[in-house]
Amino acid sequence: MDGKEWNTWGEGVSFGLQNGMAVIPYALLKHYRKLNLTGSEAMLLIHLLSFRQVEGMEFPSLEELQTVTGRSIAAIAGELQKLMKEGFISIDEDIDELRDIHFERYNFSGLYGKLGAFLAGAAQEPATDSSKPAGSVPNQRAAAHHTGAPAPDGGHGRAFTAAAGKDAEENRSLFTIFEKEFGRPLSPMECETISGWVDQDNYPEELILLALKESVFAGKIHFRYIDRILLEWARNRVKNAQDVKAYTQKFRGGGR
Structure with a gap:
């Protein structure tokens, strides 16, 4: 390598270092497969950590994650859902009282806890x-x-x-349908809400889509309205399309 090549190489290294460096747990790089993570899921975690450390972004959007990963928003949303469901990450909500701003940020304590438990177990x-x-x-x-x-x-x-795998595929289809109705990509928080309806509230996919349809008809396409519909149906034991039809007719006077 001659002097000119050394200068070019040195300039490249200098430019890269000036753009910042992220500290990534070596245990994640070495043992992610033993934690049942795929390569793309591990890389997504690395990007989230890098966004926080280098860019100062604690809650990057799906579009920003798509830019750095080159993967589809649906795939990223599905992986974020899995990482949250399995406890690697969570989402904290907070309020900046001085500026009266509500914001979210990713919490990595689950990831660090899992890495620590794995290393402690391996040592024994x-x-x-x-x-x-x-x-x-x-x-x-x-x-x-x-x-x-x-x-x-x-x-x-x-x-x-x-x-x-089937559950993940169903959730991806829900994400896709919601994105089409909303006319935009979903935020990670919105993806977590849909996942919560499926995994925690145990709402059937059919019922979630019917609630979305009701919100579209009412001209109130937002998650809080859809969540209120699902809660109301749950309280009145509405479980499927036939129940929704009977319930709607009853309260709109069609069944009288």
């Missing part, structure tokens, strides 16, 4: 058999996961994985 495990090749699967259940063979519990592990 007996030394591995040196005769085993590096990267060998330590037990039958893990082997079943890697090869697709039935797990020792009679296949329940694979059934759970299939069910989780």
